[in-house]
Amino acid sequence: MSSPSAAAPATPAPVPQGRGSGLRWEGLRSSDTGLLMLALLVGAGAGLGAVVFRWLIVTFTRVLSGHDDYAGLGHVANPHAPWLGPWFVVLAPVAAGLVYGPLVHGFAREARGHGVPEVMYAVARRGGRIRPQVAAVKALASALCIGGGGSVGREGPIVQIGSALGSTLGRAVGAAEGRMRVLVACGAAGGIAATFNAPLAGVFFAMELILADFAARSFGMVVLSSVTASVIGRAALGNQPFLHLPTFTVEHPAQYLLFAVLGLLAGLVGVGFTRILYAIEDACDWAWRGPEWLRPGVGGLLLGLLLLAVPEMYGVGYPVLSNGVAGHYAIGFLVVLLVAKMVATSLTIGIGGSGGVFAPSLFIGAMLGAGFGQSLDLLDSGLAGPAGAYGLIGMGAVFAGAARAPITGVVIMFELTGEYSIILPLMVAIVLATGVSHLVSKDSIYTLKLSRRGVDLSHNPQADALRAVTVGEMMTPFGAAVAADLPLADAATRLSHSSLGMLPVVDEDGRVVGVLSSRTVAETLADGEHDDARAADVVERTPTVTSAQPLDEALDVLDRYEVAAVPVLDADDAAPVGWITHRQVLAVLRRGGTPPPERRTDPVPRSQ
Numbered sequence: 001m002s003s004p005s006a007a008a009p010a011t012p013a014p015v016p017q018g019r020g021s022g023l024r025w026e027g028l029r030s031s032d033t034g035l036l037m038l039a040l041l042v043g044a045g046a047g048l049g050a051v052v053f054r055w056l057i058v059t060f061t062r063v064l065s066g067h068d069d070y071a072g073l074g075h076v077a078n079p080h081a082p083w084l085g086p087w088f089v090v091l092a093p094v095a096a097g098l099v100y101g102p103l104v105h106g107f108a109r110e111a112r113g114h115g116v117p118e119v120m121y122a123v124a125r126r127g128g129r130i131r132p133q134v135a136a137v138k139a140l141a142s143a144l145c146i147g148g149g150g151s152v153g154r155e156g157p158i159v160q161i162g163s164a165l166g167s168t169l170g171r172a173v174g175a176a177e178g179r180m181r182v183l184v185a186c187g188a189a190g191g192i193a194a195t196f197n198a199p200l201a202g203v204f205f206a207m208e209l210i211l212a213d214f215a216a217r218s219f220g221m222v223v224l225s226s227v228t229a230s231v232i233g234r235a236a237l238g239n240q241p242f243l244h245l246p247t248f249t250v251e252h253p254a255q256y257l258l259f260a261v262l263g264l265l266a267g268l269v270g271v272g273f274t275r276i277l278y279a280i281e282d283a284c285d286w287a288w289r290g291p292e293w294l295r296p297g298v299g300g301l302l303l304g305l306l307l308l309a310v311p312e313m314y315g316v317g318y319p320v321l322s323n324g325v326a327g328h329y330a331i332g333f334l335v336v337l338l339v340a341k342m343v344a345t346s347l348t349i350g351i352g353g354s355g356g357v358f359a360p361s362l363f364i365g366a367m368l369g370a371g372f373g374q375s376l377d378l379l380d381s382g383l384a385g386p387a388g389a390y391g392l393i394g395m396g397a398v399f400a401g402a403a404r405a406p407i408t409g410v411v412i413m414f415e416l417t418g419e420y421s422i423i424l425p426l427m428v429a430i431v432l433a434t435g436v437s438h439l440v441s442k443d444s445i446y447t448l449k450l451s452r453r454g455v456d457l458s459h460n461p462q463a464d465a466l467r468a469v470t471v472g473e474m475m476t477p478f479g480a481a482v483a484a485d486l487p488l489a490d491a492a493t494r495l496s497h498s499s500l501g502m503l504p505v506v507d508e509d510g511r512v513v514g515v516l517s518s519r520t521v522a523e524t525l526a527d528g529e530h531d532d533a534r535a536a537d538v539v540e541r542t543p544t545v546t547s548a549q550p551l552d553e554a555l556d557v558l559d560r561y562e563v564a565a566v567p568v569l570d571a572d573d574a575a576p577v578g579w580i581t582h583r584q585v586l587a588v589l590r591r592g593g594t595p596p597p598e599r600r601t602d603p604v605p606r607s608q
Contacts, residue, residue, distance in 0.1 A: 032217075034173075035179055035182065035217075035221060036221065036224065038169060038170065038173070038175070038179075038183055038186075039182070039183070039186045039221040039222070039224045039225045039228075040224055040225065040228050041169060042162070042165060042166040042169055042183050042186040042187050042190060042225050043186060043189075043190040043224060043225030043226065043227070043228030043229045043232075044190075044228050044229070044232060045162070045165040045166075045169070045187070045190075046158075046161070046162035046165055046166070046186075046187050046188075046189075046190025046191045046193075046194060046225065046229045047190055047193075047194040047228060047229035047230070047231070047232030047233050048232060049135065049139070049158070049161050049162060049165060049191065049194075050158055050161075050162070050190075050191050050194035050195040050229065050233055051194065051232065051233060051236040051237060052139065053139050053142070053143060053154065053157065053158055053161060053195070054154075054195065054237060056139060056140065056143035056147075057142075057143045057146050057147055057154065058147075059143075059147070060096070060143050060144050060146070060147025060148065061146070061147040061315060062147075063080075063147065064078075064092045064095065064096060064147050064148045064149070065078055065088075065089075065092060065147070065149070065314065065315075066078035066079040066080045066081075067079075069315060069316075069318070069319055070089075070149075070311065070314040070315060071311070071312050071313070071314045071315050071316070071317040071318070071319055071320050072312060072317075072319035072320045072323060073311070074311060075308075075311055078092075086308065086311070087308065089149055089304055089307040089308050089311060089314065090301065090304030090305060090307070090308055091304060092148045092149045092300075092304065092307075093148045093149045093150065093296075093300030093301075093303040093304045093307070094297050094298075094300035094301055094304060095148060095300075096144045096145055096147060096148025096149070096150070096296075096300065097145075097148065097295075097296030097297035097298075097299065097300040097351070097352070097353070098294075098296070098297035098300075099144055100140065100141040100144040100145055100296060100353075100354065101292075101293045101294060101295060101296035101297055101352060102293040103137060103140060103141055104137060104141050104293075104352070104354065105291075105292050105293035106293070107133055107137045108131060108133050108134045108137035108138070110131070110134060111134055111137045111138040111141050111142075111160070111354055112141075112352055112353075112354055113156075113349055113353075113354065113449070114152070114156035114349060114354075114355060114356050114357045114446075114449075115138060115142075115156035115157055115159055115160035115354070115356060116155075116156050116159050116160070116209065116210075116356070116357075116446050117446045117447070117449040117450050118130075118160060119159055119160055119163045119184065119188060119210055120209065120210060120446060120447070120450070120457060121450055121455060121457070122163070122167070122184065123181050123184055123185070123210055123211065124212075124457045125455070125457075127177035127180055127181070128166075128167050128170065128177060128180030128181040128182075128183065128184040129167055129171065129180065130160075130163055130164045130167035130168070130184065131164070132164060132167075132168040134160060134161075134164040135160075135161045135164035135165055135168070138157050138160045138161050138164070138354065139157065139161050141157075141354040142154065142156075142157035142354040142355050143157075145296075145348065145353045145354045145355050146315050146316060146355055147315070148300070149303060149304065149307050149313075149314045149315060150303070150315070150348040150353045150354075150355050151303075151307075151313045151314070151315070151316075151317065151341065151344035151345045151347075151348050151360065152316070152345055152348050152349065152353060152354070152355020152356055152357070152359070152360065153316055153355055153356035153357060153358045153359025153360055153362075154195055154316060154355070154356060154359065155192060155195065155196070155205075155356040155358035155359060156355060156356025156357060156358065157354065157355060157356060158191035158192065158194075158195045158356075159188045159191055159192060159205075159210075159356070161187075161191055162186075162187030162188050162189075162190050162191030162192075162229075163184045163185075163187040163188045163191075163210070164187070165187045166180075166183035166184045166185070166186050166187030166188075167180060167183065167184050167187070169183060170183040170184075181211065182211075182217075182218050182221050182222070184210065185206040185207065185210045185211045185218065185221075185222050186206070186221055186222050186224075186225035186226075187225070188202075188205065188206040188210045189202040189203050189205065189206035189207075189222045189223075189225050189226040189229070190202065190225045190226055190228065190229030191229065192205050192206070192226075193226040193227075193229045193230045193233065194229040194230060194232060194233030194237075195233070196241075196412075197230065197233060197234060197237070197239065197240065197241055198241075198411075198412055198415040198416070199226045199227055199229075199230040199415075200226075200411045200414075200415055201408060201411050201412040201415055202226040202229070202230075203219070203222050203223050203226045204405075204407045204408045204411045205405065205408045205412075206222050206226075207219060207222060208405045208407050208408050209403065209405050209408070209446065212457075241415070241416055243318055243321065243322060243416055244322055245322070245325055245388075245392060245416055245417055246325060246326060246386070246388040246389075246392075247417075247419065248388075248389050248392055248417050248419040248421055248422045249385065249386065249389060249421065250385070250389070250421060250424075250425060251385040251386075252383060252385065254383060255383070255384070255385055255389075255425070256424070256425060256428060258376060258383075258384065258390075259390070259393050259425040259428050259429045260428050260429065260432055262368075262369060262372050262390055262393055262394060262397060262429055263393075263397045263428060263429030263430065263431070263432035263433045263436075264432050264433070264436055265368065265372065266365060266368060266369075266394055266397030266398045266400075266401050266429060266433040267397070267400075267401035267432060267433035267434065267435065267436025267437045267440070268401070268436060268440065269338075269364060269365070269368055269398050269401065270361065270365075270397075270398045270399070270400070270401025270402035270403075270433060270437055270445075271401060271402070271436070271437050271440045271441045272342070273342050273345075273357075273360075273361060273364055273398070273402050273445070274402055274441065274443075274444070274445040274448060275441075276342045276343070276346050277342075277345065277346040277349065277357070277445065278346075278448060278449075278452070279346075280343070280346035280347055280349075280350045281346065281349060281350040283350065284299065284347075284350035284351055284352075285350075292352065295351055295352040296351050296352040296353060298351075299347070299350070299351025299352065300351065302347060302351070303344070303347050303348060303351065303353075306340070306343065306344055306347065307344075310336070310337070310340045310344070312337060312340070313340050313341060313344040316359050317341070317359075317363055318359075320337065320363070321362065321363045321366045324337065324366050324367050324370045324391060325366050325369075325370055325388050325391035325392065325395075326388060327370065327374070327386075327387050327388060329370070330374075331371050331374050331375060334367045334370055334371040334374070335367070335371060337363075337367045338364055338367035338368055338371070341360055341363050341364050341367070342360075342364060345357060345360040357402070357445055358399065358403070361398050361399040361402045361403065361445070362395045362398070362399055364398050365391075365394040365395040365396065365397055365398030365399060366391045366392075366394055366395045367391075367394075368394045368398060369387075369390040369391040369392065369393055369394020369395065369397075370387050370388065370390065370391035370394070372387075372390050372394065373385075373386070373387030373388070373389065373390030373391060374387045376390070389425075392413060392416075392417060392422060392426075393413075393422075393425055393426055393429045394429075395413060396409040396410065396412065396413040396426050396429070396430055397409070397426075397429040397430050397432075397433040398433070399412075400430040400433045400434045400437075401433035401434060401436065401437040402437070402444065402445040403444050403445055403446060404434060404437060404438070404444040404447075405444075406430045406431060406434045409426075409430045410423065410426050410427055410430055413426055414426070466550065466551040466552035466555060466585065467550045467551070467552045468550070469550065469551045470547065470548055470549065470550060470551065471545050471546065471547050471548070471549050471550070471551055471553075471554050471568055471580050472547030472548065472568070472571070472577075472578075474551060474580065474584040474585075474587065475547065475568045475577070475578035475579060475580050475584065476499075476500075476578055476579045476580075476581065476584065477577065477578040478498065478500075478503065478504070478576075478578055478579060480494065480503070481503065481504045481505070481506045481510075481512075481576050482494060482503045482504065482505045482506070482516050482535050483505075483506060483508075483535065484505055484506065484507050484508070484513060484534065484535055484536035484539070485508075485534050485535070485536060486534060486535045487532070487533075487534060487535075488521060488524060488525060488533040488534060488535060488537070488538065489525065491503070491516055491521060491535045492518075492521050492522070492525060495516065495517075495518045495521060496518070498518070500564070500565055500579060500581070501517060501518040501519070502515050502516065502517050502518070502564070502565055502579070503515070503516050504516075504567045504576040505535050505536065505539045506576060510575050510576075511574065512544055512567055512569060512574075512576050513536070513539055513541075514539035514540050514541045514542055515539065515540050515542045515567065516535050516538065516539060516540070517540060520538050520540065521538060524537075524538050542561070542563060542566065542567065543557050543560075543561050543563075543566060544566060544567045544568070544569050545557055545566055545567075545568055545569070545580060546568065546569050546570070546571045546574075547568050547569070547570055547571045547577060547578075548571035551580075551584075551585060554566060554580045554585070555582075555585050558580070558581070558582060558585070564581060564582075565579045565580065565581045566579065566580050566581075567579060568580050
């Protein structure tokens, strides 16, 4: 940890009151080095959390099924209860639900479901604040759910676990909201990277879905966290991919057209999965009238009966996925597995289970692609090529169609296969799948959960407050504009009386041609070689707004051009009448969208 004296600025800022962390955390919460150290710590914590989470899943799976991974074994008995035969799968989800149901209901209700939407909401609306107990509750609940046969993935839980760790560490040192969001993304990336041994996928998942921003500094911190978590994950779990997939080959250029068709189908299937998920969840909400803590236990009976019919749905199902891509199943059974996975995942979440939808979307895509490839092989084996190639493309395309994360879809499949030859067909299919998804549905599988609560992440609630106020109501009038031919020495005198250190420059027709800043004038006059310079010689071109524009548009201009102030023009005659700055925008937000009553909006006389 860096010392406070080393990280403190030349002019020390006041120590924030009420944070309880004091000067000893100042370097961590304010400096770039401190953020780097926090990112490394979050990555280490996410890596360790992923290791523990993986261990919990294996442990509960062994306890409740008697096997390391029951999916793919068929209707075999649990060696712990051989007298039950394959019927034990009816009771395993019930037993797990009776434990994690009260746990989630009593300690962290946000741990229910697939987790990623809650993290997205925390970053977009709550400044990255996630309760610390979420990490422990989510780990136990999801491990119990998956170990008890819940047909969900582990990416949603580990994203929420890592994000909660990042948020907790950020709050412990009193980090600002911007840094909190970065630390939450670091935790999400680290969790994905360590769990799936896919550091690049972890980075892009966090940047594309959690932050929805690829700012350079954020990207660097997320990469550091992902690498740190990957190193820890590989040290504990080995350097093997979580799936063993066949080699990918493109045997004929015409196959790109077939991959494009698969991408279109995958987009529709991804949207279909999303709608089935929430339709079954609505049905479970409608049917259940008892206490919420009991819902996973009672609903586990339905899930258990489904597992009895299709035991391949038990848990995450990676062995079944691998067998499907390898061509071990007939086309009809691939269709059964595809539909069954949609229903099983939806039912698991609908009854109050805890787990992700990332792995199920890969599973569904693999079954779709393998079935598509085998169907083509029946028509023309020479043109279609190996069915496994379509299975790999289908995995990434269905995920992209459901989650609207095309970059993550490309990267995760590249990391899983290690084949560069997969990139071009994968990009074709994923772009088309994402496009179809956008055309057919407004929301992704993640954002739809929030939209159903009335939360639109694409809409900034503060924009409504700013849109109700005009620039003219909040602008700061300036006393006089500077003529373009005014000597620079005279302009310096006028600038000395400007509170902003800036004045607009107008031409002979009164139109604004730019801005004159005190810094530019001082630097020009200091060299002693420009005594005869005019204002027009050092004018800085700048955007303008009108007094009739809403304040949110002025804020967009301020942010886009990264300027301290923007000249305001009269809406009628385009003459300069004032300035608008970030300070005026903040004043409106503090008052909930109402300009201060003492705000003066009448411009003072314009001068030459």
